[in-house]
Amino acid sequence: MRSIWKWKRKWIVIPVAAVILLAAGAVGAVALADPGNESGEELALVATAATPAAEVAAGESGAGLTQVAQNVKDRRAKLKERLERIKKRWADAREKMTPADQAAFDQLQNTAKTQRETIQEARKSLAETLKQMRALVQKYQPATTTTSAP
Numbered sequence: 001m002r003s004i005w006k007w008k009r010k011w012i013v014i015p016v017a018a019v020i021l022l023a024a025g026a027v028g029a030v031a032l033a034d035p036g037n038e039s040g041e042e043l044a045l046v047a048t049a050a051t052p053a054a055e056v057a058a059g060e061s062g063a064g065l066t067q068v069a070q071n072v073k074d075r076r077a078k079l080k081e082r083l084e085r086i087k088k089r090w091a092d093a094r095e096k097m098t099p100a101d102q103a104a105f106d107q108l109q110n111t112a113k114t115q116r117e118t119i120q121e122a123r124k125s126l127a128e129t130l131k132q133m134r135a136l137v138q139k140y141q142p143a144t145t146t147t148s149a150p
Contacts, residue, residue: 094105
């Protein structure tokens with residue numbers, strides 16, 4: 001009976017990995033977000049359109065990868081259209097707001113812009129730190145020789 005529980009616990013790895021990948025996609029979406037965009041819905045859209053990992057895994061041939069690339073372009077075009085509709089809807093809503101609400105809305109937009117900039121700076125800093133870590137680890141890796149196949 002104990003061995004069955006060990007086996008079942010191993011299956012928790014798949015959902016945990018999926019959650020981690022989704023979280024990484026959300027962080028990437030925040031990092032890639034357009035600072036001038038006022039839409040909070042952008043994050044979910046970019047997260048679904050930016051990384052079609054399942055399609056890439058399924059595409060085994062060059063033709064499959066070409067189709068994946070086309071799908072990504074289509075998704076991005078749809079995303080852009082939807083973002084434009086959202087921007088228009090937000091602008092229309094802002095016009096109907098009272099001056100006090102407009103001021104609050106503008107302040108929230110500025111806060112979001114500042115937060116996006118902070119995230120982008122942190123992302124660059126993280127990339128530099130990871131680069132330094134790889135360089136340090138590389139010194140302690142055994143040298144591998146690569147031979148080209150005839």
